[in-house]
Amino acid sequence: MTKITDHIKAANGKPIFSIEVIPPIKGDNLKSLLDNIEPLMEFKPPFIDVTYHREEYIERPMPDGTIHKIVTRKRPGTVGICSAIMHRFGVDPVPHVLCGGFSRDETEDFLIDLHYLGIDNALVLRGDPAKPFNTFKAKENGYAYASDLVEQVANMNQGIYLHEEETSLAPSNFCIGVAAYPEKHFEAENHDVDFDFLKLKVDKGADYIVTQMFFDNRKYFDFVDRCRQHGITIPIIPGLKPISTRRQLQILPKLFHLEMPADLVQAVEACENDQQVRQVGVEWCIQQCRELTAAQTPVLHFYTMGKADNIMKVAREIF
Numbered sequence: 001m002t003k004i005t006d007h008i009k010a011a012n013g014k015p016i017f018s019i020e021v022i023p024p025i026k027g028d029n030l031k032s033l034l035d036n037i038e039p040l041m042e043f044k045p046p047f048i049d050v051t052y053h054r055e056e057y058i059e060r061p062m063p064d065g066t067i068h069k070i071v072t073r074k075r076p077g078t079v080g081i082c083s084a085i086m087h088r089f090g091v092d093p094v095p096h097v098l099c100g101g102f103s104r105d106e107t108e109d110f111l112i113d114l115h116y117l118g119i120d121n122a123l124v125l126r127g128d129p130a131k132p133f134n135t136f137k138a139k140e141n142g143y144a145y146a147s148d149l150v151e152q153v154a155n156m157n158q159g160i161y162l163h164e165e166e167t168s169l170a171p172s173n174f175c176i177g178v179a180a181y182p183e184k185h186f187e188a189e190n191h192d193v194d195f196d197f198l199k200l201k202v203d204k205g206a207d208y209i210v211t212q213m214f215f216d217n218r219k220y221f222d223f224v225d226r227c228r229q230h231g232i233t234i235p236i237i238p239g240l241k242p243i244s245t246r247r248q249l250q251i252l253p254k255l256f257h258l259e260m261p262a263d264l265v266q267a268v269e270a271c272e273n274d275q276q277v278r279q280v281g282v283e284w285c286i287q288q289c290r291e292l293t294a295a296q297t298p299v300l301h302f303y304t305m306g307k308a309d310n311i312m313k314v315a316r317e318i319f
């Protein structure tokens with residue numbers, strides 16, 4: 001399969017359309033996810049990201065009145081979905097690979113599975129705290145930061161596996177993506193510290209960056225400028241999402257620690273119904289895309305969050 005960085009080179013300055021999808025809730029059918037993606041193939045995404053969802057801890061009341069604590073996984077299936085995307089659409093999948101919930105050995109097994117499947121791209125992340133906890137805790141013999149996981153993947157790319165002393169092991173060939181936050185990661189004390197740790201991920205082997213969603217392009221442009229000043233030269237892919245409900249004005253800033261531009265808030269609040277909100281969201285996103293395209297942004301990467309129709313409307317205007 002082709003590396004993301006090679007897709008970018010091959011596009012020769014033309015912006016690439018790409019999306020991120022989320023596995024269905026456990027027990028749901030994969031068909032609706034694939035049917036949702038299908039119409040977007042019109043815009044020829046060379047790659048599709050598939051998120052990974054770690055375990056959650058829930059309390060379940062039992063008939064005898066006691067409470068059982070159970071560990072569950074609400075959205076399993078990342079690797080299977082990657083394989084389905086490859087086979088159904090012939091598109092490169094990009095599985096998200098997390099520190100959270102994994103020991104180093106489990107990570108190695110996971111990466112070997114991906115390598116055997118012919119998957120050569122991975123977005124390497126720390127992951128959020130396991131629900132319902134507020135702070136991230138590394139698994140025993142796992143990693144606390146994405147930079148350490150980047151190092152493990154980069155080592156495998158050189159044929160360096162855990163616990164093996166042999167030096168002639170078959171190397172993997174992963175193109176390594178990492179996450180970044182134009183509006184700062186919520187745990188970082190300040191932007192400078194956050195940049196230093198982003199630089200560490202790059203120094204340890206990241207090949208490209210994907211940003212958290214943002215609604216004010218100025219934040220992305222400033223972020224790219226500051227990355228370049230910090231010596232980060234790899235591609236920086238902007239993450240985009242058209243607003244589709246009024247509620248998202250509150251939910252998205254809370255979930256993703258971002259600010260909504262006052263003009264967007266005002267336009268959404270002036271809407272009389274959901275359809276108008278969706279229209280405002282699509283138009284705002286189209287404007288963002290036009291500006292990003294004019295600035296020669298390599299890829300426009302859309303967070304589908306289970307919905308594709310508004311992204312279709314944006315893509316029709318841009319690609």
Ligand code: FAD
Pocket residue numbers: 050051052053054096098123124125126127128129144145146147179180185186187188193194197201210211212213239
């Ligand atoms: P890191 O790069 O490890 O950074 C986490 C925090 O630690 C930052 O504040 C950073 O400044 C700080 N830090 C980093 N290194 C060090 C160090 N050595 N010492 C001290 N502090 C340090 N989550 C999921 O669970 N599944 C997904 O599929 C998923 N996909 C995502 C896709 C994108 C594009 C983005 C932007 C996020 C995604 N997330 C996903 C969310 C992500 O896991 C969280 O934002 C998480 O809190 C941070 O992940 P990271 O890889 O950026 O962490």
